[in-house]
Every structure is written in structure tokens, then in C-alpha cells.
Amino acid sequence: MKMSSLLYAIPLIALFGACRTDHSKTSSNKTVSFACDEDIGTIDPRKARNLITINACSLFFEGLFETASDGTIKPALVGEYSISPDQKIYTFTLRKAEWSDGLPITAHDVVASWQAALSSPVRSPNASMLFVIKNGRALFDGSVAKEALGASALNDHTLQVELEQPVPYFLKLLACHPFLPLPHVTQDSRELEWRSCAYSGPFVVASWKPSSELILRKNEHYWNRDRIQIDEVRFLVLDAGTALTMFETGELDWAGSPMATVPPDAIRALKASKKLHILNACGTQFIRANCTHGPLASKKLRQALAASIDRSNICEHIMQGGHEPSALLVPPHLGLCPGPECTQEPKQALEDAIKELSITKEELAKTLSLSFPAKERTQKIALVLQQNWKEKLGLEIRLEPCEGKIFFEKLSKNDYCMALGSWIADFADPINFLEVFRRKDNGTNNTGWENARYQELLLASDNAPNQAARAILLGEAQNILIDEAPIFPIFHFTYNFVCSDRVRGCSISPTGLITIKDATIEDPMP
Amino acid sequence: MHTNDFESISPEEKSLYIAPHSEKVRKNLFFRHVGCILGLSIFALLALFAIVVPALSPYRYDEVHLALKNVSPSSGHLLGTDDLGRDQLSRVAEGLRLSLAIGLLAAFLDLCIGLSWGAISGFCGGMVDSIMMRTADFIYSVPYLLSVLLVAAIVGPGLASILIAMCFVGWIQMARLVRTQVLATRRLDFVLAARALGVSPMRIVIRHILPNIAGPTLAMLLLTIPHAIFTEAFLSFLGIGIQPPAASLGSMTADALSAMRYYPWRLLAPAVTISATILAFNLIGDGLRDALDPKQKKCIESPYAN
Amino acid sequence: MKYVLRFLVIRTGLCLISLFVIATVTFLLMKSIPGDPFQDERGVSSECIEQLKRFYGLNDSLFIQYGRYVKSIFCLDFGPSLKYPAIQVNDIIREGFPISAALGLVALAIALPFGILFGLLAALYHGRGIDSLLRLLAVGGVSVPSFCMASLLQFVFAYELSLLPIARFDSIAHMVLPAVTLAIGPIAIISRLLRASTLDVLGQPYIYTARMKGLQRRHIIPYHVLKNASLPVLSYLGPVIANILVGSFIVERVFAIPGLGQWFVGAVLNRDYPLIGGLTIFYSIVLIISHTIIDLLYTLLDPRVRIYAHE
Secondary structure, three states: OHHHHHHHHOOOOHHHHHHOOOHHHHOOOOEEEEEEOOOOOOOOHHHOOOHHHHHHHHHHOOOOEEEOOOOOEEEOOEEEEEEOOOOOEEEEEEOOOEOOOOOEOOHHHHHHHHHHHHHOOOOOOOHHHHHHEOOHHHHHHOOOOHHHOOEEEEEOOEEEEEEOOOOOOHHHHHOOHHHOOOOHHHOOOOOOOOOOOOOOOOEEEEEEEOOOEEEEEEOOOOOOHHHOOOOEEEEEEOOHHHHHHHHHOOOOOEEEOOOOOOOHHHHHHHHHOOOEEEEEEEEEEEEEEOOOOHHHHOHHHHHHHHHOOOHHHHHHHHHOOOOEEOOOOOOHHHOOOOOOOOOOOHHHHHHHHHHHHOOOHHHHHHHOEEEEEOOHHHHHHHHHHHHHHHHHHOOOOEEEEEOHHHHHHHHHOOOOOEEEEEEEOOOOOHHHHHHHHOOOOOOOOOOOOOOHHHHHHHHHHHOOOOHHHHHHHHHHHHHHHHHHOOEEEEEEEEEEEEEOOOEEOOEEOOOOOEEOOOOEEOOOOO | OOHHHHHOOOHHHHHHOOOHHHHHHHHHHHHHOHHHHHHHHHHHHHHHHHHHHHHHOOOOOOOOOHHHOOOOOOOOOOOOEOOOOOEHHHHHHHHHHHHHHHHHHHHHHHHHHHHHHHHHHHHHOHHHHHHHHHHHHHHHHOOHHHHHHHHHHHHOOOHHHHHHHHHHHHHHHHHHHHHHHHHHHOOOHHHHHHHHOOOOHHHHHHHHHHHHHHHHHHHHHHHHHHHHHHHHHHHHHHOOOOOOOOOOHHHHHHHHHHHOOOOHHHHHHHHHHHHHHHHHHHHHHHHHHHHHOHHHHHHHHOOOOO | OHHHHHHHHHHHHHHHHHHHHHHHHHHHHHHHOOOOOOOOOOOOOHHHHHHHHHHHOOOOOHHHHHHHHHHHHHHOOOOEOOOOOOOEHHHHHHHHHHHHHHHHHHHHHHHHHHHHHHHHHHHHOOOOHHHHHHHHHHHHHHHOOHHHHHHHHHHHHHHHOOOOOOOOOOOOHHHHHHHHHHHHHHHHHHHHHHHHHHHHHHOOHHHHHHHHHOOOHHHHHHHHHHHHHHHHHHHHHHHHHHHHHHOOHHHHHHOOOOOOOHHHHHHHHOOOHHHHHHHHHHHHHHHHHHHHHHHHHHHHHOOOOOOOOOO
16 A cells, blocks of 8 residues: 555656645635744644744643733633642632533643653653652653642642642743643544644644645634634745745745744844844853863853853844843843852953963863854854954864754763853743753753752742742852853844734744734735 | 778777877867857966965955944955955955865866776776676765765765765766776777787776877866866755855855845855856866867768858 | 567666665665754753654664665655654655656756757857857856755746745746756756767768758758757756656755755754655655666667667
8 A cells, every 4th residue: 555655656647736726825814924944843742842833832732821922921721720828739720611623621631631741652852841740750750650640630620730849930831832731532642643633722733734834724612712813824834035035025924033033134124124023032042161071170261261252242243133142041031130240350260270270271272162053143153252262362262063963962962162052941930041050960951060059049949938039049049150150141032023014913922932812914905 | 090991990989099180170179169268268267366366365264354244345345245244355265266176176086986987897897897887876876965965964064074975976977988988998909909918907098098088088077077066055055065264155155145135245256256167167178078079070061050 | 569578677676776775875874974863952851862762763773773674665664754753754755746746847848848959059050159159058057056046036036026926836837936947957958968969960971861862951850860869868867857856955945845855955954764764765766767768768769779688
């Protein structure tokens, strides 16, 4: 059967492919088209790793909570909720909602989804976000049964969650993609099949042509369907230049962040014509320093390198998208107070470091190198960094461009000297940034650095009595991180995008989710 | 060799036999060939450009001046600046040098491998020939893009990977051509005579056969160079070519593509240069092939050219 | 007829050996690439990677993996893609190939007539202005890198002049620009090759004879000149047809065509081993088929040629 089906493709029935009418053309006017850099890859939020897939999954699966465009969390599937005095037990009452096949969404579905995400043979890479639930980690390791998980359905509409310890940002977590409830029939299977899957979100998957387009249609079973004014959403996989051209001729409604990039050369022209939108993102670009690699174990050297980066130049001339130069890891709009100004003279710090390490400057320069994935923007940043360090410190550092997968492998094995890196937050809270460097064996750390006081502060922040106290504790932790300098932050990301005038009310939340639920179409009168 | 006997040799063999009396005609053909002259003059201009500009330019090709980025052509920068403020004129000259070097090096490597493979295969004939050409066919059947990417991924981006990737498959055309020529030549009388005298095969190939196939081989070589430059441009477009700050015409063209609408000079300068280089080599190669192919002499008497 | 049968049988045998060798070469290359297919920027945990590797059998010994690969070739079933586990490699090929092939056939339909026309004209009016003009055009066509040409055509005709659609593959009009871009290279080379071989044929005694016999020019050119001159062009066309049918990465990326060519680069960059294997074998099959058709055409056009006749 399979052989013949493959041979079927070879003969000259090719022309039928060209003459086929495209069903996507016969849609109504209430269609919004987005440009994507690459295909979503999967409709399973348990496997979603980039903003494209996360955005798509958030459109056809509804979470317990949702993120508004200003970053606040609003209840979605949850109607009411209460928190126990010790902050460990949350009780949620779910709304009346149903899947797209008509069956009701119950608390049992939610519990089963989370159990599956942690225990299924699927091994979701996002499962670590579920470890806050009691026995989450144990279930993942296989040492307890599914039922021991701290999430239980008291009845069809009431969900009770018990946490390992108090988590002040738990509601923000619940709005993230690993917590999305999945339909009961497909939880244990390896892959969700888009044709047969039941959806809970404002849209359902109408068709998916891999590496070409994803078309979503309004979900008639959505619990809040009157709120949705859009009938169809299209995600088109396009090259960045082609996307911009199509936007200008009106064939595309949205190009750029969060699912694609605006070509850097176009930014000046777009800013001049006032078409470019710039929004703050929860993300930072930084340089990782391998603290176990030779001279970089010296704190003074790291501080010298961090202090001599010309951040404003990089932001203004290379990124050009309103990026904010910063020596902090956590974006300021998340509410952490910056620590004391760094008064280190980079040259002085370098001298101290050289004395400490008792090697000459030339030998030092020979051991230092900067690795980065060989992409257009990162190449330019690396070149400018090389120039910075040469001019300000007299150190000529080697550049090591690597291909994508090789770069990630090097990072995970700590096989680098310095490397460009970035972190985009899963949810809008400082802890998501600071947690990256909590333990040196974190999959996300890769610098070989950890600090006892830092870990204490992060732990204490979970038990902080109020927001203000928590902010102080986290701020202090960040100060330790910046002072020790296992990373050298460069700038905070922004979202750069262009949106056509006919789409109103559509924006991006700080974590990169497109808020299309409140969007409306205003076609100009013919 | 009497003219009568000359007529009795088959057309393929005739094409290889270098008759002394035709040298003059050959030279005339070569230099009267308009395309060839054009190609040579373009090449001379480009060579001049590549030598003179880096010597005279006040800017280095990798000097970054962020504040001066994307300046249009002006008196300070004759071809403008790119998105990191580097002077385009110096970069194009440097890129031309690098592209030419890559082209020549890749073509030379192709020649070495292809020539030896084809000569051995053609001269030995029989089973050895069969196996060697089949192997070449197999290698040729791996999709070019895939093999290039795989090699580049193994070796890492940069000059080495481009050369290896290009030579991985590039020598096969040359080998096929050489083999066909050698197969035809080895049955000619002077080769048979040499063998009868007991000259070693190696010597026969080097001293008797190779000079006779030099013409078409040289023409093929000259046509391989633009192909190599082209391939390098393509690899740079994919991102696995020359890495900055080194500049090659291909990588400059690829980078400037997205800036085509906003800063057209960034695309124009390297694109025109790369096109001119490839054009020049193609014209010279065509001219050389036309001139060295004795069959072409008859074209002047074509019944339709009146 | 007996000849054709014999030819096909021997050719099939050789093809199977070819496929086997190509598969081995591809397999060795794939296994030599460094880089983990499952790692990404946010750092996937090692347990996750281990489990994924176990599922795809990447932890087994090389021999077992090779055996599995060869088996998948014979069954023509390459399993799910690594990067897109919900999609089967066979489906990718089945959906992408008809589109690339349609585009390729249109491109060939443009390239062949124009290439033959230019080559013939250049040869028939050899030495005159039109010859130089056509030759310059041909060489010019291959002098501009293809990605440049694609973007330039898109900019001029689709954006500035708004004559044609910018990208994607929704109608016949969408095929024009990509097909023209694909056709430029083959036009240039076909015309150059045909010119050289036509000049050669024109000098042959039998053309003189035909002319002396009083045959019309419009009879001589297709039946005597073209038939004999097209042999070198045919041997060039074999790989070109295969490459065009399978799709060009650049054209498909710039014009957002959902064909097969765009998958090649991504497959290698993502270390998508099943997809790389599947695409390689598929391309090899297409190449072998196109070579076989060309060889058969060769024997039809030139009865003196008999491949495998001595074996």
C-alpha cells in the first residue's frame, strides 16, 4: 500500500496540484493572516518550544487562565478560585465549557492532562514547569503512581491543586502552555492528530499544510464565542522579505514578532512611515561565560568583560528596534529595583585579574573566544563585541561561529568559552529569569555557576509575605548575579511588528502571546 | 601525415590531433573572437580593480564604523557603506580577491582529482574504467544540495567547508570529459607506437596523451571557475559560506538581498561585480573552446551563413 | 523491442545497486554530522533527549540503524520526521512533490522551446550580430546568482509593476515568476550546448548532400540538423530534469511555494535523519528515472547508439 502511494506521486498527475482550487481563498472577510518564520511543527502544547507553536496552541486550546495584552492574568476556564491560608492549596471552580466535539470540559480532563504530561512515555520537554505541583517531580521520575499527583477533581467542576510549597506566581504559571488541558481521548497517545482532535479554544484547526500554512476556523463550541469577532486565522510560513512585501500589498495582516522577524534593513523605513510597532518583551540577550573554563573562573575578569560592552551602540545600530540596553537580567518593567551602579573601572578590573591569574595579556587573549550561532544579527553583535573588547581592554578575542544544532550541543556540554545566549520568559515574573541560574546542573544554566546565598534568596522569595518584600528579595538575588557576572546582559528584547489597519485591538502580551480574542476587523468601505 | 590518411581517421580522433599547420589558423580564430576579447578585457579590468583598490583605499575592508552605516555613495565612500559602516569599495575589492581565489582553488582541485581519475580510468579501460565511472556516477547521484550541506555541517562554516563541499562532486564533470578524450586518444597511432616501444603507461599518459587533451580540458577548467564562484555565492546565501568579517562577493550579495529596496547600492556593487566576473570567465572559456575545437573551422563555410 | 526490454532489465539492476550505494554514502554522512537533533536554545533536559533517542532508535548500534534504514528504503516507508513527529516523511514527499513537479514542468516547458530556438538561431546565423547577442544573453543569464534573480524578478514584476502575485501557490498566475526564474539557467545552457553541436552538425557532409538534393530548409532543420544536434543536450538534461522536478530551495523560499525543495535545507540543519534519508532516496529515484528516459530517447534519436549492447 505504501509503495504504491509513493509511486502515485511520481507520474505526471502533478498538474492537478496546480489546478486544484485553494479552499482557503473562499473564506469570508473576517480573516487575519500572520507571517511565521517556520512551521509550528506540532499541535501538542506539551512539545511546544518556540513562540510560533505556543501561540498556535493557545488559540485552539483554552487554559485555566489567560494573559491579557498588558500582562495581567485573567480567568479563562476558571470561574472562581480560592487559595488556602498556607498558599499551598488552590481550589478552582470551572466554567461550563465544552470541547469542539460537544463533550464537556471537566476537572477530570484537567487532572488527566497534567498526569499524562508528567507520566506519559511522551516525555514532554516542558514538564519541568509542572514540578511545582506536589509529587510532580516524583511522578516524572516514575517513583509514584499517577494518582499521587497533587491535582485532583473534587467533582466535575471543581479542581483542587496542592503545591509542593507556596508559589506566589502560580496563577501566571497556569496561563502557560504546559498547563493547557488536552482532550481526554488523546492524552496518552504519542501525538495529537489534528484531524481528529477535540479543541477547547476560540479556534479549531481547519487545515494544516506543513511548512506552508495553518488555517484556524472559529470554534462554535467555544464557551465565550460571542467575544470572538474573527472567523479565520491563517499562519503562513514565509521568508522575512517576502512577508514584508506581501504586507505592503495587503495580502498579509501581520508581519514580524512574535512569530517572525522584521528584516533589520527595513526597520528604518518602517519607523519613518510610522508603521512599526514596538512593544516591550520579557526577554534578555546576554553573553554566557563558562565559569569552569580557565581564566573565566576569575570574577574580576568577568566583571571587566561585562563592563566594557558598548550596549547602546549595539541597540541603536544593530538591533534598531527600540531595544533597551541594559546590564540587568530582568527587564525593569517587571518591577525589580536595580542595584547599586557598577563603579568598576574595566581596565582596572582587568589588571587585577591578570595579576591574580599571573598570565600575560597575550596569553589571556589566546584562551578567550566567543561562540555564537551563525545568523545575520548574532554575527553583527559578535563583531561589535570583538571590537569593543579590543578597543577598551586591548584583548583580541576569537570569534567562533557555529551552526545551530552544534551550538546548542556545545552549550549543553559546557564546551565553550563565552557564548551568546538569550532567555525569553515563559511567564511575566522575575523568578522565571532568575531561576535559570539557580543550580549549575540546570539544563538552562550551562555556565557552571551557582551561589548559595542566591539560592537562599530565591527560596525565601517563595515564602515572602507580600509583593513588595518579594520584589526586594528577588532584587537582591539579581544584584548578586550581576556582581558575580556569570552572564553579561546586553539588552532587553522588544517586539517589532507591523499590523495592518484593518485589524484593530490585536496586540502582544509581554510573554509573546498574540491577544486576538478581542480583535476586530474593520474593512474600509469599498 | 598525408592529407588523405588524415581523412580516414574517425571524427572524434580528428578533433584531438593537433596538426602543426593549423596553429596559425587557431590563433587567429582565438583573437578574432569578439566574445573572447570582451571577456579578457573585463577580466583585466577586474584584476586591476582587485589589485589597485586595497592598496589605495584609506579604509580597511573590516573597519566597523557603526555611526556611518548605510551611507549612500558619496565622495567619502565611492560605493557607500554597508550596515556596519564598512566601506563598500574596499569590501568589494577584497571580496573579488577572495571569490577569485576560491574559484581558482576549487577549479584547480577539481582539475587535479578529475584529471587523474579520468586519465587512469580512460587509459586502463575495461573493468577498471567501468568501476571507476560507476563510482563517479554514484557520487553524482547524491543530491547536490544535501551533500554540500552535510559536508558543511561536518566541517563547520568557512572556507574549508566550501572547498570540500564543491570538490566533493565538482570533479566528476572533469573526470568524464578527460576519460572520453583519453579513450579516443589512446587508440591513435603515436600512442600505439609508444606502447610498442615499451614506454611505461605513466609516461605515455603524461607526455603523449595529456598534451593532446589540454585544449578541451583547459576550456572546461575555465568554465568550472564561474561555477565555483556561483556555488560559493549560493552557500553564503544559505549561511554556511564565508563568515564575517571576511568578505566574499557571494556573502555580500546574500546579505544585501534583504536591503534591496532600501539601500540598493549595497546589492548593486557586489552583484554587478560577481556577474562581471562570471561573465568574463564564461566568455574566455567559450572562446577558448571554440578556437581549440578543429570542428569549428568548418562553421565558417556553413551553407546558411550568407 | 527486445532491446528495450534488455535495456530496462539491466538498468533496473544497476539502479538497485546505485540506490544501495547512495543510501550507504548518505547514511555515513548523516552519522558523521555533529549536533544533537533534539537540543534547542532553552536547554532540553538530558532525560528527555535520552527518551527521544530511544524512541527513534538513535542509541542502537550503527549496524542496526543501517539495517533499519535499508529496510525502510525497500518498504519505502521512512517513518515520522524527527522535527515534526506528527508528520510522516512519506506524506511530506507525497504533498510536496506534485507541486514542485508542476512548477518544474512549466519551467521546462519554457526552457526547452526558448533554449532550442536561441541555440538554433545562434548557430544558423553564426558570426553575425544576432549570434553574439544571443550568446551574450545566454551567458548573462547564468551570470546572475539565482537567489538574486528570484528576488529581483519578484521585486520588479510583482511589487513594483504589480503584474503578478508576490508569493505562494494559489493559481496559475502564481507559477509564472518562479517558473521563469527556474528556466533561466537551463535556457542559457541549452542554447549554448545546442549552438555548439548544431555548428558541428552543419559542417557534416550529409547536410551538404541534403541541400544538394534540393530539400527545403524547413525540412532539413528539424529532421536532419536538430535530431543529430540534440544528443549532447539530452545528456545534459538528465540531472537538470531531476533537479528541477524535485524543486529548488531558493525559488521555493523566496516565492513561498509549498514544494519539496524547501525541505532539503531544513532537514540537514535540524538533523532530521528520517527526512534526510527519505529525500535522498526519493531524489535518487527521480534522477535514475530521468536518466533512463533520457537514455531511451537517446537510442530513439540515434540508432547507432546501443547501451549495454556489448555486455
